[in-house]
Amino acid sequence: MDCAKLPEPEVKIEVLYKPFLCHRKSKYGDILLVHYEGYLESNGTLFHSSRQHGEQTPVWFTLGIREVIAGWDRGMQGMCAGERRKLTIPPALAYGKEGKGKIPPESTLIFHMEVLEIRNGPRSHESFQEMDLNDDWKLSKQEVKEYLRKEFERHGYAANDTHHEVMVEDIFQKEDEDQDGFISAREFTYKHDEL
Numbered sequence: 520m521d522c523a524k525l526p527e528p529e530v531k532i533e534v535l536y537k538p539f540l541c542h543r544k545s546k547y548g549d550i551l552l553v554h555y556e557g558y559l560e561s562n563g564t565l566f567h568s569s570r571q572h573g574e575q576t577p578v579w580f581t582l583g584i585r586e587v588i589a590g591w592d593r594g595m596q597g598m599c600a601g602e603r604r605k606l607t608i609p610p611a612l613a614y615g616k617e618g619k620g621k622i623p624p625e626s627t628l629i630f631h632m633e634v635l636e637i638r639n640g641p642r643s644h645e646s647f648q649e650m651d652l653n654d655d656w657k658l659s660k661q662e663v664k665e666y667l668r669k670e671f672e673r674h675g676y677a678a679n680d681t682h683h684e685v686m687v688e689d690i691f692q693k694e695d696e697d698q699d700g701f702i703s704a705r706e707f708t709y710k711h712d713e714l
Contacts, residue, residue: 598632607629
């Protein structure tokens, strides 16, 4: 046994259902609307279901910006609207050594995911033009925040300013390479493939 280094943890993906027609596939930067059930692999306990718990509504999140656990970001690329997948996520790509709430430390998790809708997130070229309110080919934090607010309201969700602040900070931290407080068209559009 070569003990050089352990293999990188990976998400095991099983496609449960794929629609015949697929107009677009999810990619980093897209906003996805999903329903999900999360189970502990160790004993099959359901620890959360978007259909049964909380507001019992599907959730929106942006793929690839660490808004969710790494296992979702990795395991939900290339999905179609209507597709269902089973993701088996190792602890390193979930809640790790700490665990969270009902999830014990070092837990492998199983998620049944269903993508209901895929929208342009705040990282596609079309979105850039929509967000760049004053057409100066760069985005200010205010422009990005305004865009997020409009997107959320368009989907019938209350605009949550503190949540948007966090998202904006997160986006700028990753995108604003020269740290001038703006995201240029180049920073915005060319960076996401290797996110």
